[in-house]
Amino acid sequence: MSTDTDGEIIRLARDNPAVFGELYDRHAAGLYRYAARRAGEFAADDIIADTFLVAWERLESYDHDHDDARPWLFGIATNLLRRHHRTEARMLKAAAKAGLRDSVADESDRVAAQTDALVATGLIAVALKSMPVIDRDTLLLYAWGDLTYEGIAAAMNVPIGTVRSRLNRARRTLRSALDAVQLADKGEQAWTK
Known part of the structure; x- marks a missing residue:
C-alpha cells in the first residue's frame, strides 16, 4: 500500500499501525545519514529507532497541515541527538586534534594534499565545536539533514x-x-618561494 503524503500515512497509522512502516521506509535512510554524521554510526541505529518510537508515541500531535513529515522527524532526531552531545563533542575534539597535528615532512603532492585536508578538517571541527549548540544543530540540519529553511524552522520550532x-x-x-x-596556505607558499 502506497500513500501520497506523509500526512496521509500518519492519519492512516492511527487505525492501521502497519502503515506506519511506510513512513520509516521513506525517511529512515536520510535520518540515519544525519544521525551517523552527528553522533557516529554506533549511535545512529539507536537514534533512528528512538526517533520512530517517539514519532509513533506522538502520532496524535502531528500537524496534518504538513504533508512532509521530514521536519517533524528531523526535529525529534535532533532533540534525541542532544542527549548524545558529549559523544559528538568528543568526536569533534578528536577530529580537531588529528587535523592540527604536525605532519611528517614529505615532498609528495599527495601527502601535502592530505595534510592540507586534515588541517582544514581539523579547523572545521574546531569551528563546529566552538559554535553554540543551536547554531550547530541548525547548520547540520541544513547541510546533513538536507532540510530547507522552512523545514529547519518546523524541526526546531x-x-x-x-x-x-x-x-x-x-x-x-x-x-x-x-x-x-x-x-x-598563502604564508607557506610565500615561505617556500
Missing part, C-alpha cells in the same frame, strides 16, 4: 528568521576557519 540568523552566524564561524586555512 522557531521562526524562519531565527533559522536565517543562526545559519548566518554558523557560516561566519566556518568562513573564519576556512580563511585561517587559506592564510596559512
